[in-house]
Amino acid sequence: xxxxxxxxxxxxxxxxxxxxxxxxxxxxxxxxxxxxxxxxxxxxxxxxxxxxxxxxxxxxxxxxxxxxxxxxxxxxxxxxxxxxxxxxxxxxxxxxxxxxxxxxxxxxxxxxxxxxxxxxxxxxxxxxxxxxxxxxxxxxxxxxxxxxxxxxxxxxxxxxxxxxxxxxxxxxxxxxxxxxxxxxxxxxxxxxxxxxxxxxxxxxxxxxxxxxxxxxxxxxxxxxxxxxxxxxxxxxxxxxxxxxxxxxxxxxxxxxxxxxxxxxxxxxxxxxxxxxxxxxxxxxxxxxxxxxxxxxxxxxxxxxxxxxxxxxxxxxxxxxxxxxxxxxxxxxxxxxxxxxxx
Numbered sequence: 088x089x090x091x092x093x094x095x096x097x098x099x100x101x102x103x104x105x106x107x108x109x110x111x112x113x114x115x116x117x118x119x120x121x122x123x124x125x126x127x128x129x130x131x132x133x134x135x136x137x138x139x140x141x142x143x144x145x146x147x148x149x150x151x152x153x154x155x156x157x158x159x160x161x162x163x164x165x166x167x168x169x170x171x172x173x174x175x176x177x178x179x180x181x182x183x184x185x186x187x188x189x190x191x192x193x194x195x196x197x198x199x200x201x202x203x204x205x206x207x208x209x210x211x212x213x214x215x216x217x218x219x220x221x222x223x224x225x226x227x228x229x230x231x232x233x234x235x236x237x238x239x240x241x242x243x244x245x246x247x248x249x250x251x252x253x254x255x256x257x258x259x260x261x262x263x264x265x266x267x268x269x270x271x272x273x274x275x276x277x278x279x280x281x282x283x284x285x286x287x288x289x290x291x292x293x294x295x296x297x298x299x300x301x302x303x304x305x306x307x308x309x310x311x312x313x314x315x316x317x318x319x320x321x322x323x324x325x326x327x328x329x330x331x332x333x334x335x336x337x338x339x340x341x342x343x344x345x346x347x348x349x350x351x352x353x354x355x356x357x358x359x360x361x362x363x364x365x366x367x368x369x370x371x372x373x374x375x376x377x378x379x380x381x382x383x384x385x386x387x388x389x390x391x392x393x394x395x396x397x398x399x400x401x402x403x404x405x406x407x408x409x410x411x412x413x414x415x416x417x418x419x420x421x422x423x424x425x426x427x428x429x
Contacts (some may be wrong), residue, residue: 090211091409091427100132100210106142108207108215110157115152116214121427122209123235124412124425125267130356131204137299138204146427147173147201148238149209150230153210153222162219168230169222170237171209173201174379178218186382189245210255210409212429215298223385226393228337233392235267235399235424238379240388243272245380246329247276247279249336253326253350256281261316261344263308265293266356267424268354270300271399275388277301278396282326285319287312287340296400296422303358308340316344324369325349334358345372352377401426 088107089259093100128145131138149171153163163169164325176183176191177199183191191199199217200420202208207215216222227231240347248253254260260282269286270293276284286297287308294305306315324346333355339376341351342361348371353361363374380388393399403411412425 088212089406089429090144090354091146091406092142092144093159096136098142100413100414101408102144102409103142104365107213110155110160110215112158113160113218114157115153115160115163115222116155117149117171117214117216118152119149119209119212119214119429120230121234122146122148122427123238124409124427125238125417126416127204127238127356128414129417141204142210143203144207145203146208146214147203148233148234149173149202149214149289150225150237151209151214154213155271160219163222168225170225170230170233170385171214171216172200172221172382172385173203173218174235175199175201175217175221176208178220187249189381204280205419210406210427220382223382223389225389228389228392229424231403231426231428232399232401233389234426235401236271236388236392236397237385239267239399239424240271240275240392240397241385242354242377243268243329243331244275244353244388245384246375246377247272247275248384249377250327250350250352251280252345254280254282258282258326259285259320260340261285261287261325261328262297262302262331263287263328263337263340264355265290265297266331266419267399267421269331270296270423272331272354273297273300273302275391276398278391285316285325290419292422308337312340313343320346323347327352329354331355333359335359342368345369347371350375399424403428405429
């Protein structure tokens, strides 16, 4: 089969021919119908040697049809259209029992890694899923339109759902960065909270997208951003700030614009850190770095899509075009999310 692999430290991913895998006991093989590209992929490809075993088939956002079953597998049928829940855990601990495999405390020690982030991913013609519990039925949802919801939808949903107590009617939420995560996050905020949504970005094109998907205000992410947020909130600041970028400048905006007793969710993997405590963040404000989301939350995200409340702006590429799509993503010229259709 053909796959997109990261093979050499510092080099671009390559389209290669590799053997088609067979499912082992308890495993499921999918014929991939869609795979999303993510900035986390680029983060992986920026790491030094030894962090991941190479070659690595990329793609942690995956959807497909069930193609083959390993021995002992029940609960799924050949030909069924499914999405892959990627935050794989041990399946036996307290967190996993609640569906919160994204916070499994045993995954690392057991060598369990997500597809595309250690295990072979979905940027291929076929992908192996380790357990049927990591498959969520898509039903009549278009896999190309929906695949990025497994991360670009689930990740902001998880962060926003954890912040619902801060976001009643009359509150303000700030979304910094209107890329793959941010433009879905705006829609989720509009769908499940009573907050006024302010979006920030350095790109006028992305600010236009923010307005299109429901932001009440869309402002340049510049030296005037904090002053603008404070002005729009009567000086109090935003009850919740969702930083979808995670760089030093965006975290500084978050720190200065969050309200007393508010919450900052550092969703983006830009690599910066935010000191918190007395004389740094406002009194009572919390700072959280959420990771992905739970299995039940993915089901809820897909239900929002079925209801027409959220969608992902997508640009389609073939497997052969995947390296080009990664370049465009690095340049910031992708509108929404890049999706590869094998």
